[in-house]
Amino acid sequence: MGLKMVSSEAQLRLPPMARLLAAIGIFAISALAALWLATAQPWLGLVMRAGDDGLVGLVEVQRTDLPAELRSGVRITHIGTTELRAGDVIEEPDTLSSYELLNAFRARQAEISATLALPQVVIDWSDENLAAQQVTIAPYAGRPAWSLPFEFWLQLFVGGAGAIVGGWVWALKRDRPSVFLAISGFGLMASALSAAVYSTRELALDAGLFRALNAGNYLGTNIFGLALISLLLSYPKRIGGAWIILGVWVIGFGLVGAQLLQLMPSQAIGSYGPMLGQFCIILALVVFQLFASRRAPLARAALGWFGLSILLGTSVFVFTIAVPAMLGVEPQTRQAHAFGIILIIYCGIAIAVARYRLFDLGIWSFRLVSYLLGGMLLIALDALLIYGIAIERVPAFGLALLAVALFYLPLRNFLGTMLTRRTSVDPLRVREVVDIALTPNAPLRQEKWRALLDSAFAPLSIDLADATERVQLVDGGQKMTVPSTGGTPALRLNYAHGGRKLFSQTDSDRVQQLVELMDHALASRNAQEQGAQQERTRMARDLHDNIGAQLLRTLHSQDTARKDAIISETLTDLRDIINNAQGTGLVLADILADLRFETDERLGAVEIALRWHSAIDEDRAVDARLAHTLRSIIREAASNTIRHAKADNFAVRLREVEGALHIEMSDDGVGASGINGAHDGGLVNMAARAEGHGGTLTISTGSGTQIDIRLPLEAPGQ
Known part of the structure; x- marks a missing residue:
């Protein structure tokens, strides 16, 4: 007993890689022996x-x-x-x-x-x-x-796949089901490698060697089936104790011994009867496990792989090998190809035990079954046309292929579309996401987002989750984590559709698209609000700089006719502010001439002399935005001088240097330091306008105020 306990503990301490390497080593030695x-x-x-x-x-x-x-x-x-x-x-x-x-x-x-x-x-x-x-x-x-046929290498591959896949799951899981899966893999290996030698012989083998290889094939096949029965008695629900599993192996080996001793009713029954009985027991256990796991979606998904794999394997194996052999008819497929069919069963069960991508079971199973049915339908129609209607082989195959293409494939596509719709997020929910993103109230937005997820998947519960960057499937698809979006916290959806289904990879991808759409819609809304705020700021600045300056001119003018002209100009500026025209083709010389006359009139009304010097190309054309910026800056500078500087002179000098308009404005007043910030708003507006056009503004004070501005003659982005 003590020795047994030490051995068990040593097994538990065996690293996963060592287990996998052991399985690979056993196969390598066996394959070399077969070769x-x-x-x-x-x-x-x-x-x-x-x-x-x-x-x-x-x-x-x-x-x-x-x-x-x-x-x-x-x-x-x-x-x-x-x-x-x-x-x-x-x-x-x-x-x-x-x-x-x-x-x-x-x-x-x-x-x-x-x-x-x-x-x-x-x-x-x-x-x-x-x-x-x-x-x-x-x-x-x-x-x-090199003379060995393809079938030899195929069976060698099947045996290696069985041993290595079984060893891989055993290395990962380290539990009773994985042990039985590994045993079934080695049984498949023993059966396939034995058959690889005798089924591809040139003509004959020594009687003793043939008998040993035939026994190895039969024993390995039965070990494969008995291990799968033991697996289903233990996984996913344990429905059979150690004594029941032991009884299965005792009965199974008893039948193997009876066949090897030639005690069965007939050779065909002894060879294929136990195998068919094992498959029937496996199917019954799958049904029982499905009932026992009806409230466990992950276990039910794993069992789906069992059922799918057995359906694919047994439907072909039974009708092409076992049944014909028991009826005394020539088998309809070769021995090596039969092992390929068994490998389908084995790999599907390995996926189930390893729980790899079980959340895609519906789509994968539909594809596999539909391909199988399509191939069987093509073969059946071809055989019917050849043997039933006596049509030649080539036209018969063409007619069968045409019938499958015209009738079966459209039906398959329709059913596939229906299945995809049932397991994915409705694309029309995009509208709901946009409506949620445009909801201004954050708590209401969170409530609507949770409601959308709840209506799409009907989970048993929705809980708060740790932060994550992308949508993730958790616990084999039993849960799905949705990242934070739109001010909503990260959420975890538990058990889709009331616990009846798993979340699929399609669900994850669609929700990720909705999350990205939500983020994009929120970013667009924020950008729109920011743009609207900037536009409101621009209009307020224009009203302050231009309309204010014009109204100030009206206030200081004593000529009624002139007041009417100024009011007309003010209305023109107001329309320009509202429309913010972006046209081109305005002549800079004309703009500066009007601006010089306007500035001289405003300053003259308060007895401030204007000195204006311009060295600008008279034919230079600018866009309306630059013209508007230029007028606004010079008007604001003149207004500050009139209101606050207590100056006698105001000078403006304009010149073009390296594709930029340089404006130097100065007065001989008290300077900015003596104004106590009274006109800070105007200076800030001028700086904002210059920067908004890609230019710069600097202010220096001493005996008066000097403002230097540089404006690119080409607007940014042109």
Whole structure:
């Protein structure tokens, strides 16, 4: 007992990588042994198959040192003194209906194998004219690896996939179900590697070796099935104790022993009866587990993979191999291809136990089943047209393909669209997201966002979650975390559709799109509000600088006619402020001439002299924005001088330097330091206008105030 406990603890401490490497090592040793057995047999260099006439036909000559007359299409009648029959080259002797036939097959294999071991082998053959001929061949001592057929390597691959995938899940999970899965993988490996050697033999194997390999194939297949039954008794709900699982193995090995001792009612029943019984038990256990896990969506999704895998594997295996063999009919697929079918079952169960992307079960299962049904429908229609209506093979296949394309594929696409709609977020909810983003009240926006998620997925609960950058599926799709957006906190949705479904990857992607749309809509709304605020600020600044200056002119003017003219100009400026025209083609010289006259009139009314100097190209054209900025700045500077400077002179100098308009304005008043901030608002407005046009403004004071401004003649972005 103490030794057993130490061994168990040591197993628990075995690192995952060590477990995986152990599985890979076992497969590597087994695969090398299988390759050695396959290549250690005497080799004639002939590929033979059973013909429809009951004889053995030559398919391919792989050696270059054989007579040219020995070519593809001839019939091999004798090897030494043994007359060859079609049954001598069958791949799987388990398909024989009785033990008498099986024993006779083994005896003939021993006889032929002994002949192939001779230094010289006499081969009798006949050509298409039935002319009997004879040739003597010296068999090679070993078979080159390149001569092994595709089916050998396929079965080698299936065995490796079973062992490595099982070992991988066992390394990750470290629980009872993963142990049974690993055992089933090694059972699949033993079955596939044994069959790889004897099913791809050139002609015959030693009787003892053939019997051992056949037993290894049968034992491995049953270990595979018994391990899956034990797995379903333990996962996802434990419905069978240790004694029940032990009983399953005792009964299973009892049936294996009975078959190997030839105690079953018949060879076919003994070979395939236990296997079919195991599959039936597995299906029953899947149904029972589905009922037991009806309130556990993750377990139910895992069981979906079991059901899907068994559906794909057993539907093809039963109707192409097991049933024909038990009815005494030739199997409809080759042994190696049957292992590929079993590998489908195994990989699906491995996915379920590892719980990899179970949230995509609905889409994946629909695709796999629909592809399977489409292929089976194509084959069935092709067979019906050939054997039922007697149409030639090529046109029959074309008609079957056309029927599948016209009727089945549109139906598949329609059903796929319906399934996708049921498992994804309705795209029309985009409108709701925009409405939520435009809701000004933050608490109401949060309430609407939660309501949208609740209506889309009907989760059992929605809780606050830790911050995350993207939508994430948690606990195999049982929960989904939604990041913060629009001022709403991060949320976790628990158990979709009242716990009946898992969140899918499609759900995650769609919600991520909604989150990004919400962020974009909020950013657009904020940008719009910021733009509106900037526009309000601009209009307020323009009203202060331009309309205020014009009204000040009106106040100081004594001429009624002149007042009317100024009011007319003020209305023009007001329209310009409102429209903020962006046209081009205004002549700068004309603008400056009007501005000089206006400024001189305003300053003259309060007895301030104007000195104006301009060195600007008279033909220079500017846009309305620059003209408006220029008028506003000079008007504001003149207004500050009139109101606060107590000056006698005001000077303006304009010049163009390196594509920019330089404006220097100065007065001989008290200076900005003596005004006590009374006109700070005007100076700030001038600075904002200059910066808004991509320019600069500097102010210096001493004996008076000097303002230097630089404005690009091309507006930013042009």
